[in-house]
Amino acid sequence: MFGAMINSRFDKNLEADVPESQNVIPRATPLKPSLKAIIVGASGGIGSAIVRRLAAEGYILALIDYSDGPLKSLCNEINKTHGENRAIPFKHNVTEYKKVPDLFRKVVADIGGLDLFIYVAGAIYFPALDEFNFDEDHKMVEVNLLGPMAWMSQVAPVFQSMQGGQIVGVSSVAGDRGRVSNPGYNSSKAGFTNYLEALRNRLTRHGVNVITIKPGMVKTQMLNLPGAPEPMLAVTPEQAADGILKAIKKRKQVVYISGLWRWVMLVLTNIPSVIFRRLNF
Amino acid sequence: MSSLNQTFKRLDNFGHSLSAASYCKYPKTPEEIYEVFQLAKKTGLTVSTRGAGRSYNDAALNGGGIILDMTGMDKILAWDPSTGVVRCEPGVTIEKLWQTILPDGWWPPVVSGTMATTMGGALSTNIHGKNNFLMGPFGEHVLEFTALLPTGAKITCSPQKNRDLFYSLISGLGLLGVFTSVALQMKKVYSGLLNVRAWPTRTLEEQLKSLLEAAPKYDYIVGWLDTITVGHGQIHAANYLNESQDLQPRKTLQVKYQTLPPRLFGVLPKSIMHYFMKPFVNNLGTFGINSAKYILSQRRHSFRQSHTAFNFYLDYIPNWERSYGRNGLIQHQSFLPKEPALQIWTEMLATAKRNGLPPYLGVTKRHRPDKFLLSHSVDGFSLALDFKVTDRNRSRLSAMLTEFDQMVIKAGGRFYFAKNSETSSQTTLAFLGQETVEKFKKMKKRCDPNGLLESDLYRRIFE
Numbered sequence: 001m002f003g004a005m006i007n008s009r010f011d012k013n014l015e016a017d018v019p020e021s022q023n024v025i026p027r028a029t030p031l032k033p034s035l036k037a038i039i040v041g042a043s044g045g046i047g048s049a050i051v052r053r054l055a056a057e058g059y060i061l062a063l064i065d066y067s068d069g070p071l072k073s074l075c076n077e078i079n080k081t082h083g084e085n086r087a088i089p090f091k092h093n094v095t096e097y098k099k100v101p102d103l104f105r106k107v108v109a110d111i112g113g114l115d116l117f118i119y120v121a122g123a124i125y126f127p128a129l130d131e132f133n134f135d136e137d138h139k140m141v142e143v144n145l146l147g148p149m150a151w152m153s154q155v156a157p158v159f160q161s162m163q164g165g166q167i168v169g170v171s172s173v174a175g176d177r178g179r180v181s182n183p184g185y186n187s188s189k190a191g192f193t194n195y196l197e198a199l200r201n202r203l204t205r206h207g208v209n210v211i212t213i214k215p216g217m218v219k220t221q222m223l224n225l226p227g228a229p230e231p232m233l234a235v236t237p238e239q240a241a242d243g244i245l246k247a248i249k250k251r252k253q254v255v256y257i258s259g260l261w262r263w264v265m266l267v268l269t270n271i272p273s274v275i276f277r278r279l280n281f
Numbered sequence: 282m283s284s285l286n287q288t289f290k291r292l293d294n295f296g297h298s299l300s301a302a303s304y305c306k307y308p309k310t311p312e313e314i315y316e317v318f319q320l321a322k323k324t325g326l327t328v329s330t331r332g333a334g335r336s337y338n339d340a341a342l343n344g345g346g347i348i349l350d351m352t353g354m355d356k357i358l359a360w361d362p363s364t365g366v367v368r369c370e371p372g373v374t375i376e377k378l379w380q381t382i383l384p385d386g387w388w389p390p391v392v393s394g395t396m397a398t399t400m401g402g403a404l405s406t407n408i409h410g411k412n413n414f415l416m417g418p419f420g421e422h423v424l425e426f427t428a429l430l431p432t433g434a435k436i437t438c439s440p441q442k443n444r445d446l447f448y449s450l451i452s453g454l455g456l457l458g459v460f461t462s463v464a465l466q467m468k469k470v471y472s473g474l475l476n477v478r479a480w481p482t483r484t485l486e487e488q489l490k491s492l493l494e495a496a497p498k499y500d501y502i503v504g505w506l507d508t509i510t511v512g513h514g515q516i517h518a519a520n521y522l523n524e525s526q527d528l529q530p531r532k533t534l535q536v537k538y539q540t541l542p543p544r545l546f547g548v549l550p551k552s553i554m555h556y557f558m559k560p561f562v563n564n565l566g567t568f569g570i571n572s573a574k575y576i577l578s579q580r581r582h583s584f585r586q587s588h589t590a591f592n593f594y595l596d597y598i599p600n601w602e603r604s605y606g607r608n609g610l611i612q613h614q615s616f617l618p619k620e621p622a623l624q625i626w627t628e629m630l631a632t633a634k635r636n637g638l639p640p641y642l643g644v645t646k647r648h649r650p651d652k653f654l655l656s657h658s659v660d661g662f663s664l665a666l667d668f669k670v671t672d673r674n675r676s677r678l679s680a681m682l683t684e685f686d687q688m689v690i691k692a693g694g695r696f697y698f699a700k701n702s703e704t705s706s707q708t709t710l711a712f713l714g715q716e717t718v719e720k721f722k723k724m725k726k727r728c729d730p731n732g733l734l735e736s737d738l739y740r741r742i743f744e
Contacts, residue, residue, distance in 0.1 A: 024744070027339065027737045030298030030611045030670055030702045031679040036344075102324075105285075109326055112344030112737070113302040157286040162302050164291060 025060055025085050025111055036111045038062045038104075040094060040151055041121025043070035045220025046170060049241035050118060051078065051087070057245070059116070061087040062107040066094070094121050094147030104154040116248065117155045119148045120170040124185050126227030129280075137184030144188035149195060156199060159208040166209045166248060169196040173214045173256065176265045181229075181281055200253060209251045213244055216261040229281075233260055285324070292342060295335045296602055298609030298670050299702065301344035301737060303329075307353045311429050311461045314349060318431050321347055321733045328431075329736035330455040332399030333374060337612045338702035339737035340406065340454060346735065349459065351401050357381055358462060365467040366424065371401030371460040379588070380536045387467040388588055391419045395595040401460045406699035407452040407653050410592065411503040411519075414496045414647040418658065420451035421651065422466050428458040431733040435461070449724045452653035454698055456739050457728040472522035473533030475501070475591050480581040484512040485630075486623055488645060489662055491516045493619065496647045501591065505578075506643030507571040508666060509564070511630045514645075515578040519591055539589045541597060551598055558604035562669060567641045605669050613640075613682055614665040614700045616648060621692035622662050629685050633666075636681055638674060640666035654721055655713065657697040665700065679703060698738060709742040718743070 028034045037054055041047045042063035048070075054061060055078045065071045071089040078087040088110055092103055108114050123143035125136040148169055159165035174182065175189030193212055200210035217223065217234040235243075240257050247255040256262040271279075285304050293300035304326070308314045321328045329343035331350050341348075355372035362385035367378065376396040378389055392398075393408045402408075404426065407418045416422070425439040428450055436458070438447035450457050478499075482488040488504045496502050499518040507513035527533055545551055561570050595601070602610060617625055633639050644665045648658045668678060682703045689696070690711045696704050710718055722743070725732075 027344065027740050028299060028301070029339065029741065030294075030296070030609065031675045031682070033299065033675075105324055105326065109345040114345070154286060158289040158302075161287050161289040162291050 025088060027112055028060075034058055034060045035115040036060045036062075036108075036113045037116035037118065038064065038107055038111075038114065038155075039118045039120060040064045040092075040147070041119065041170075043067065043074050044120065044122075045222070045237040046215070046218055046240050046244075047120045048074055049237035050120065050244055053241045053245045054116075055082060055086050059086070060111050062090060062111050063087050064090045064092050064103075064107070065121070066092065094150070095142045097146065097150040100150045101154055104151070108158070114155070114158065114165065116166050116168070117151070117159075118168040118170070118244075119151060120168075121147060122170065122172075124182075124222055124225070126225060126229075127182065127184070128227070129180060133184075137188075140184045140188045141191070144185070145191040145195070148192055152195075152199060156203060156208075160203055160206045163207040166211065166251065167196075167199065167203070168211045168213060168244065168248065169193075170213045170215065170244070171196065173216050173261050173265050175214070177269055177276075179281055180277075180279070209253075211244075211247050211252055212254045213247065213257060214254065214261065214265075215240055215257040216264070218257070233258060233264070285320075290348075292331070292334060292348065294337060294339065294342065294609075294702075296337045296605070296610040296612065296670075298337070298611050299339060299342065301339070301342040303343050303346055303348040305348045305350055307350050309353050311435070314429050314459050314461070315433060317347060317349055318433070318733055322731060327735035328733050329739075330401060330405070330459055330734075332372065332402035332405075333397040335393070335395055335398050335402065336406065336699040337610075338698075338700065339741060340699055341402070342737045343735065344737055351399060351459075354461075355399075360385075362387065365469060366464060367467055368462060368464040369400055370462055371399060371404070373400050374398060375400075375403070379539075382467050383470075383473065383534055383536060383539065383588070386470060386530075386534060388470045390416050390422045390466070390468040392592050394593065396589070396593045397596070400463050400465075401455070402699075404451050404460055404463060405453060405455040406697070407651075407656070408699065409646075409648070409658065411501040411646060413658065414502070414649050415500060416468075417649065417651050418452075418653065418656075420448075420653055423447075423451060424464040424466055426450070426463040427461045429461050430458040431729045431731060445724070446728075448652055449654045449721065450728075452655040453721075453724075454655065454738060455736065456734050457725060458734075470521055470534075470588075471524045472527030472530050473535070473538055473587055474522055474527060474585045475519040475588060476522060476526070476583065477517055477519045477586045477591060478581075478583045479515060479517050479578065481575070481578045482512075482514040482516060485514070485627060488512075488514045488516065489619075489623055492645060492647045492662060502647055504645035505574075506645055506664070507575055508630060508633070508640045508643040509568045509571050510575070511627075511634065513571070513575040514643075515575070517591075519586070522585075533587070539587045541589055541593070552600070554598045555600045555602075555604040558598070558601065559606065562604050562606065562641060564637075564639060567639070605667075606671070608670040608672065610641075610667050610669050611678075611702050612665055612667050612700045613685060613703075614663055614697050615685065615689040615694050616657055616659045616661065616663045616697065617689065617692055617694040618659050618661040620661075621694075622664075625688050625692045625694070626664050629664075629688060632681065632684065636677060638668065638678055638681055640668050642667040654717060654724070655698065657695050659693075659695055661694075663697075698742070704742060706742050706744060 043065040075087045075089045171193045172189040175193040178186045196212040243257040288304045290305045291302045327346040331341035351372045354370040357369045359368040391410045403419045407420045501519040505515045686708045
């Protein structure tokens with residue numbers, strides 16, 4: 001639901017869709033340097049908050065999301081606020097894995113390089129305690145795990161070869177333990193967390209930093225979905241974005257948002273199974 | 282296309298003031314260059330050529346695109362000591378060239394301030410030396426070159442054959458085609474030494490007058506300008522030796538005799554010198570160094586110096602540009618006609634001083650115009666200024682250089698595309714003129730109809 005996408009560079013519709021002026025990013029000069037970032041899932045709650053923060057930091061941004069409308073209005077907002085083109089929109093559904101390599105190359109060429117890659121797209125459904133729904137699980141695994149794998153398989157070799165860059169994956173505290181409430185979501189995020197850790201172990205030696213972000217609850221539209229739990233220790237998307245930006249600047253590795261969740265999850269992950277399986281969350 | 286991803290490298294410019302990451306390809310033959318063109322077409326990427334990466338700006342950068350690193354094509358194909366004609370591949374450096382020809386009594390007619398420059402880079406930006414007023418730019422000594430166009434066409438050009446392509450590809454910034462070989466006429470020399478004369482100048486006016494009046498008497502002339510205590514300066518002028526003047530030509534023409542000493546005062550390895558220079562690369566330090574240099578330059582004297590020591594000032598201390606720190610340096614070089622030069626530069630240097638952004642090095646030269654399409658030269662002088670870039674001065678420096686550009690354009694001046702990093706497309710249009718830009722774009726359409734050859738420089742000055 002949150003992160004899909006649709007187009008590759010060869011898609012004439014996309015080219016025609018985007019006004020010419022929006023597509024031209026001024027090249028960096030020594031006196032006007034810029035870092036370049038790709039954000040997948042850019043128009044979502046956390047995504048758009050990160051985008052606004054990064055734009056204010058002077059980043060040149062490629063914004064990727066599955067729905068056209070919010071993406072373009074976000075782009076317009078960014079470019080208007082800063083009085084110059086800092087963001088270009090790309091419509092893409094993350095489950096169209098085959099289109100990723102071509103799109104990735106096009107995006108990097110259009111923004112003139114790459115320093116930061118953020119995957120913040122995610123999908124969630126809230127099943128009832130006695131419900132099993134493979135279609136929904138399948139969708140969550142596609143968006144939360146296979147999507148990032150498709151993208152990071154492109155990003156990782158590029159950063160490894162460049163001997164630099166940062167990869168940020170927005171996973172979830174939900175990946176830390178399998179719970180009664182959402183087996184599909186838990187396992188998709190556990191997979192993502194694990195994938196990011198493996199990536200970190202592969203890439204640190206090449207000068208690439210990989211950050212796993214584990215938000216607890218963030219007040220986005222996700223919490224308005226049917227079956228969503230009551231907010232607990234919830235932060236606003238802006239607070240989450242601040243945390244992520246700080247993690248990027250300090251080149252952190254695993255960051256809980258808010259930080260309190262680190263301790264909550266420390267307790268949760270240490271509850272013995274004999275007790276945990278009797279609990280209702 | 283995972284193999285392409287694994288070629289992604291971060292490259293920077295000579296001043297370390299800008300970097301960009303690109304997919305790097307290292308062709309060895311024209312066929313491999315053509316393969317890269319095919320790859321670019323298939324992937325929708327653009328291609329930019331790169332030699333030694335000695336330009337101060339974005340001329341050899343292509344962020345997110347393909348870089349054709351030409352340094353692998355570095356063979357000297359033919360050398361005839363009887364005529365002084367050399368034919369070589371584009372990746373041959375000036376260093377390799379002079380080392381090949383000097384023992385036979387020849388020297389490149391035009392060289393840059395560093396010998397790392399490649400032939401391809403020298404042709405693309407049409408470099409000049411301290412003898413521009415006499416010998417013109419590098420391109421005037423080309424007898425013939427071959428190039429591969431993105432269309433796949435192999436062309437041969439000389440001042441007689443394919444004349445329009447000859448005068449466009451040389452100075453064409455690598456945007457029209459890729460040089461595959463070049464034949465050059467070298468200059469006969471009778472010694473590995475030059476007769477150098479040095480004298481001080483007290484004001485900018487005196488310096489420009491010296492350049493103007495002394496130039497006809499010398500083979501080379503260059504001025505150093507103290508940009509902190511504006512006006513102080515020194516002129517170095519040099520002549521080749523004739524047959525009778527060097528008693529040991531066999532010795533002085535040897536490569537070994539020319540090689541720059543690796544140690545300073547016989548002890549300090551020069552490779553670490555830039556660490557010691559770093560504390561002086563600021564307003565106060567440069568004031569000290571420049572003042573000391575000016576005091577030492579008071580003596581008018583003549584001496585003999587090797588070709589390399591006189592010409593390759595920038596190689597004297599390896600990695601000197603590192604002493605400018607993390608953000609590197611940029612150079613602003615303006616070319617002005619004789620008449621307005623003094624007034625404009627006086628105003629420019631005063632502005633820099635007023636803004637607290639003084640350049641740390643100033644170099645003046647004498648120039649004459651040439652016939653190449655994207656020519657930077659005028660009948661007048663050039664002033665090159667090195668500025669240190671810091672996180673704090675970027676926006677102020679940018680505003681000041683924009684102001685400089687306006688002043689230069691109003692006075693009928695020009696800029697050099699291997700140096701200035703901030704020249705905008707409007708400024709470029711203003712000094713090249715509508716007609717030249719149209720002519721270049723038409724030529725680009727003809728040579729590169731699919732627009733494969735692009736660099737960050739191209740996007741900055743032509744879009």
